[in-house]
Amino acid sequence: MVNQPIVAFIALAGSLLIPAQATEIYANVGVNYHDVSFDTGDAAFEANQDDSDVGYHFAVGVRRPFGESQKHWLGFQLEFDEILGDSMIAFRALDYQYAIDDDWRLGAFIGAASLDTGASQTGYHLGGGVTYLNVLPQLDIGLDLRYGDRVARDRLLPDDPQSDKSPDFFYDVLSTSLYASWRF
Numbered sequence: 092m093v094n095q096p097i098v099a100f101i102a103l104a105g106s107l108l109i110p111a112q113a114t115e116i117y118a119n120v121g122v123n124y125h126d127v128s129f130d131t132g133d134a135a136f137e138a139n140q141d142d143s144d145v146g147y148h149f150a151v152g153v154r155r156p157f158g159e160s161q162k163h164w165l166g167f168q169l170e171f172d173e174i175l176g177d178s179m180i181a182f183r184a185l186d187y188q189y190a191i192d193d194d195w196r197l198g199a200f201i202g203a204a205s206l207d208t209g210a211s212q213t214g215y216h217l218g219g220g221v222t223y224l225n226v227l228p229q230l231d232i233g234l235d236l237r238y239g240d241r242v243a244r245d246r247l248l249p250d251d252p253q254s255d256k257s258p259d260f261f262y263d264v265l266s267t268s269l270y271a272s273w274r275f
Contacts, residue, residue, distance in 0.1 A: 115166070119150040119233065121270025123172050130241070130261040146173025148268040154186060164188040164196070174264055179206045181216040181239070188222070196222045204239045204264070212262060214242035222272065231272040239264035 127142045154166025168183040181204040188198035197219070204216035220235030242262045 114153055114155040115164075116153050116275045117151070117231075117272050118275075119148065119152075119170075119268075119270040119272045121148045121233075121268055122146070123148040123174075123237075123266045123268040125172075125174050125264055125266035127175055127265075128263045130263070142175070144173075144175050146176075148172050148270055150270070152183070152186065154188065156190075162190040164190065164198075167202075168200070172266065172268070174206060174266070177207055179204055179239070179264070181205075181237070183216070194224050196224065198222065198235075204242055206239070206242050206262060206264070212242045212260070214262075215240040226271075229274045231274065233268075233270050233272050235268045235270075237264075237266045237268065239266075 122145055124145050125143065129142070148170070149172075150168050150170040152166055152168030154164045156162070156164050164187070166186045168186050170179075170181040170183070172179045172181070182202045183200040184202040186198065186200040186202075188196040190196050198221070199217075199219040201215070201217045204214055206212040216237065216239050218235055218237035220233055222231050222233040224231045226232050240263060242264060
């Protein structure tokens with residue numbers, strides 16, 4: 092199982108060690124709306140699940156421009172979200188943004204996610220978004236669409252539905268986050 096507080100501490104400490112020259116270090120605070128679909132092999136269990144909710148969204152990351160035009164930005168980000176009352180940590184291993192102009196950036200990312208539902212679940216994390224820059228100096232507004240693809244874990248908990256189909260329990264998490272982003 093992934094120890095989420097330790098991962099968060101290591102990522103935050105590591106981001107403080109990165110040189111700030113031409114690098115954006117930032118933090119996002121906002122909300123997410125999520126819809127979760129289940130693949131447990133038990134249709135009755137899946138039908139009785141509350142699969143949509145609103146939760147918190149918090150992220151920290153770094154990125155820097157590259158290329159002659161300085162319109163391309165590449166970095167990584169660590170996200171913390173509440174999904175159906177459980178905590179999820181996602182790592183954007185490749186987080187790309189393209190500056191359309193001085194006010195707007197479009198982005199896409201891919202990485203991994205871990206959902207703590209009592210037994211750690213892991214899977215792919217990907218998506219994209221748009222950011223409006225400098226609503227106030229160094230304060231941006233962002234909107235992301237994210238997808239956690241087949242976030243899986245073993246059937247370990249006593250109340251897990253049993254299935255001959257697979258020894259794993261899968262979630263697909265589709266979420267939208269709206270957040271304020273502060274650039275340091």
